[in-house]
Amino acid sequence: MDQDNVESPQRLPDASISLLLQVDLRYNVTVCTECCTGVAFDWIQSHLKSHHGIRKELDAVMEYLNIDASTLSSSEIKAWISEV
Ligand SMILES: [Zn+2]
DSSP states (O other): OOOOOOOOSOOOTTHHHHTTEEEETTTTEEEETTTTEEEOGGGHHHHHHHHHOOOOOHHHHHHHHTOSSOOOOHHHHHHHHHHO
């Protein structure tokens, strides 16, 4: 009655990022839920690659996040932080 071999042979194509990225709609900032940190829009690809070994086109990321416009970029975030 062992059911240890129930591992699914197929990986969902976007399962990897679906666990990782969210958009905080209040601030329009992309958030990596794995690292619990905000990720500037222009850093998304390098963050996914260097921290999680995931290669993703920005188009695919935007499609997954269901956003039409980019979230805050690093320069916008810097400006925003320095205002606080
Ligand atoms: Zn991360």
